[in-house]
Amino acid sequence: MLPNKNSWAEPYKIKMVELLKMTTAEQRKKALEDAGYNTFLLKSEDVYIDLLTDSGTSAMSDEQWSGMMLGDEAYAGSKNYYNLEKTVQDIYGYKYLVPTHQGRGAENILSQVMIKPGDIVPGNMYFTTTRLHQELAGGDFHDVIVDEAHDSASAYPFKGNIDLNKVEKLVQEYGAARIPYICVAVTVNLAGGQPVSMANLKELRAYTQEKGIKIMLDMTRIAENAYFIQQKEEGYRLKTIAEIVNEICSYTDGGTFSGKKDALVNIGGFLALNDWDVFEEARNMVVVYEGLHTYGGLAGRDMEAMAIGIRESVQDAHMKARIGQVLYLGEQMEAFGIPIVKPIGGHGIFVDAKQFLPHIPQDDFPAQTLAAEIYLDAGIRTMERGIVSAGRKANGENYYPNLELVRFTIPRRVYTQAHMDVIAESTARVYERRKEIKGLKMVYEPKYLRFFQARFQPL
Ligand code: F0G
Numbered sequence: 001m002l003p004n005k006n007s008w009a010e011p012y013k014i015k016m017v018e019l020l021k022m023t024t025a026e027q028r029k030k031a032l033e034d035a036g037y038n039t040f041l042l043k044s045e046d047v048y049i050d051l052l053t054d055s056g057t058s059a060m061s062d063e064q065w066s067g068m069m070l071g072d073e074a075y076a077g078s079k080n081y082y083n084l085e086k087t088v089q090d091i092y093g094y095k096y097l098v099p100t101h102q103g104r105g106a107e108n109i110l111s112q113v114m115i116k117p118g119d120i121v122p123g124n125m126y127f128t129t130t131r132l133h134q135e136l137a138g139g140d141f142h143d144v145i146v147d148e149a150h151d152s153a154s155a156y157p158f159k160g161n162i163d164l165n166k167v168e169k170l171v172q173e174y175g176a177a178r179i180p181y182i183c184v185a186v187t188v189n190l191a192g193g194q195p196v197s198m199a200n201l202k203e204l205r206a207y208t209q210e211k212g213i214k215i216m217l218d219m220t221r222i223a224e225n226a227y228f229i230q231q232k233e234e235g236y237r238l239k240t241i242a243e244i245v246n247e248i249c250s251y252t253d254g255g256t257f258s259g260k261k262d263a264l265v266n267i268g269g270f271l272a273l274n275d276w277d278v279f280e281e282a283r284n285m286v287v288v289y290e291g292l293h294t295y296g297g298l299a300g301r302d303m304e305a306m307a308i309g310i311r312e313s314v315q316d317a318h319m320k321a322r323i324g325q326v327l328y329l330g331e332q333m334e335a336f337g338i339p340i341v342k343p344i345g346g347h348g349i350f351v352d353a354k355q356f357l358p359h360i361p362q363d364d365f366p367a368q369t370l371a372a373e374i375y376l377d378a379g380i381r382t383m384e385r386g387i388v389s390a391g392r393k394a395n396g397e398n399y400y401p402n403l404e405l406v407r408f409t410i411p412r413r414v415y416t417q418a419h420m421d422v423i424a425e426s427t428a429r430v431y432e433r434r435k436e437i438k439g440l441k442m443v444y445e446p447k448y449l450r451f452f453q454a455r456f457q458p459l
Contacts (some may be wrong), residue, residue, distance in 0.1 A: 011354070028376050033045040055261055056260035059414050068304065070304050091242065094254060095279075096279035096283075101267065102259070103259075105296070106287060110282065113278055116180070118135075121141065122167055123144065125145045128451070145162065146158075149188065151402070152339070153342065158197040160194040181214040182213060182216070183216055184217050185220070195224075195232075197269055216252065217255030219249070219257045227322075240316055252348070253275060254273035265306045331344075332423050336424060355371075356441075360437070364439025366422070368384045372432055380408075383451075386404070
């Protein structure tokens with residue numbers, strides 16, 4: 001009998017492996033205490049399956065590795081820069097390129113060039129570094145994502161969408177002149193890797209063009225967003241990921257990019273622009289913070305690997321397997337009854353810690369607690385995306401985000417389906433004993449981006 005499914009499989013085979021250390025429960029308990037119950041402070045050596053992030057953790061292809069040997073390590077005008085520039089023009093359609101060491105380098109430059117103190121910067125939910133750079137430049141961030149994004153149970157297919165009424169309200173209240181640009185993330189990381197629809201982008205473009213407001217993308221996971229448009233949006237089923245990526249960019253004025261995600265490299269990023277004036281200033285500013293405008297903090301070989309990775313990232317077979325693996329893990333977890341954000345997003349599974357540990361109040365850090373417990377069970381490292389990540393407002397008060405999540409982020413081309421089974425089973429064991437789990441108290445809090453370095457103790 002023919003099977004009635006059409007399974008995805010990896011469009012590559014494995015040429016080299018990295019051996020992992022297996023740990024005992026006792027060793028993990030000690031490692032977690034030493035790390036102040038913060039998974040960011042664990043030594044990677046003590047981790048079995050590392051789902052802390054999909055950032056800079058991908059496996060490069062043999063072509064990318066051979067590209068590393070083509071590094072032209074000239075201080076100025078390296079040929080790898082020109083190859084990257086051409087790739088950005090071909091794939092994304094933007095005119096001008098400013099390379100940076102990673103995404104936040106580009107965010108810093110874009111924010112400083114475009115935001116004046118007192119400006120309003122709308123965005124579809126926030127990302128930690130993006131919002132901080134906007135605020136450091138004197139901007140005031142406003143969330144304009146659709147309400148569905150803040151509801152982990154809503155099955156709305158495009159939870160990354162911008163609510164135009166929320167944008168209109170800001171325009172009414174502050175005037176379009178105080179809004180230098182709208183920052184649109186594709187996909188939205190903290191909402192659970194949720195996509196923006198093409199229809200929404202088109203509508204936003206029409207509205208903002210009328211008001212003279214620019215659109216800047218956070219294009220970090222744009223190929224993943226394109227995959228969801230292909231799969232879920234009417235009229236895109238027969239388009240390629242490459243075509244969809246190009247169309248997304250066509251409705252915007254530029255974007256910041258962390259090459260460490262979609263582009264399958266361990267380091268790298270850029271700012272891409274269509275306006276000469278903005279580019280001119282950004283190109284001047286990059287020499288202050290990153291390096292000359294033809295390397296921006298990267299070695300020639302890094303730019304080469306990123307250029308090759310960008311082209312690999314828009315291959316349909318790659319994206320089908322990439323998101324297929326994430327979906328597989330999500331479905332395993334759901335089968336165990338574990339509460340996860342739905343629909344399943346692009347770069348990982350987001351477990352709802354409020355539902356998982358309903359007896360732990362948000363001030364006792366349920367998601368931080370859950371990430372610690374997951375590590376204890378089998379050495380799987382995840383990340384808190386809740387009240388710790390949200391940080392404090394300018395006036396010192398805590399942000400209280402609706403979503404209190406633990407992110408199981410899947411590196412690209414790194415783990416196998418068997419690893420996914422182990423992850424789901426380990427999480428199910430923790431779920432089984434959830435009622436015994438108690439919260440944490442924060443005993444050290446750094447000033448910026450506290451989630452990276454904060455320390456905790458069990459209550
Ligand atoms: N924008 C988004 C949506 C991101 O997810 C990240 C990084 C950045 C910008 C910043 O890029 O790290 O290259 O400076 N996200 C990583 C993560 C850190 O784990 O989600 P970067």
